[in-house]
Amino acid sequence: MSKNAMHIDFAPRSLRRTLFHTHPALLALGAAGLLLCVGAAFGGWKLVAQQREREQQLRHIQQRAAAMSARPVEVARVVIPEGQAAFVNGAILQLNLPWRELQDAVAAATPRNVALVAMEPDPRKQVLKITAETKNSDDMVAYVAELKQQETFSGVLLTRHEINDQDPLRPLRFQLEATWITR
Template structure:
């Protein structure tokens, strides 16, 4: 009798489909690694350009030089100017606008409002129904907590309109106590 050969795990044979899938996977992995390296190089290059641009904008030459007295004075002036701008931005603009809007203006129409935060002044251009309304508006502005030293800069009676309204310009000092550093 012949010996019995039992093969419970047959040999697997790789076909062309398996080898082609393996090759495609290897090519895909190598492509991803190459693209990742390229993106990393581009990022490093862009970072270098950014640092160069920042040095140019800030005037940093890479070496630490001592400043001359003239440069120190110029920097101090620039710093003082930046502080003034910062102070202007911290002024309570909404409160000024709310104050002007809350005033009764039955016979007054506000045309323009030009605040000058640096000088702490406000210029108001308005139109009144008559001279008495203009003077009353002037008195109410002077009595407000926000504005003081209200001055009439100019006025003109509009003759070509039947009601003869009065156009006028006022200047006032804008008093605030909470915007100072």
């Protein structure tokens, strides 16, 4: 249009006239805004539906929990045969033996002139049976006295001794019982 042109429009106002005179970019922006509003409304509707579903699930779980806590839980009674119980208890006693402490106490008390032959623990009585050999009875008595000095043992008792005639060196074989202290 030229500078002096005059714009005269006598048509009555209507939606069609307004849309015709609106810039296309503004129309596109309006359409995009409308689509965003519709998308947000749809998303909100879905969130509300999910929330209702979760609330229903929570109510269902609470009802089940209340029903389960209301009735007593039945525990099946298992009868363990006495032999099996004794075996299991014996195994537990064996596993709970203070092996390291017992071995350290015996090793600390054993001189070079005493040979250990066997160590047999009896966990029920808390007694360690020791079989050893030495050349003479003086070494045997000294060994028993040394074991009595160990803090691990509350008492040491010589139970048996004999000379091994089968061996050409004729060692003195002896057995003793050392009662250990539980800590």
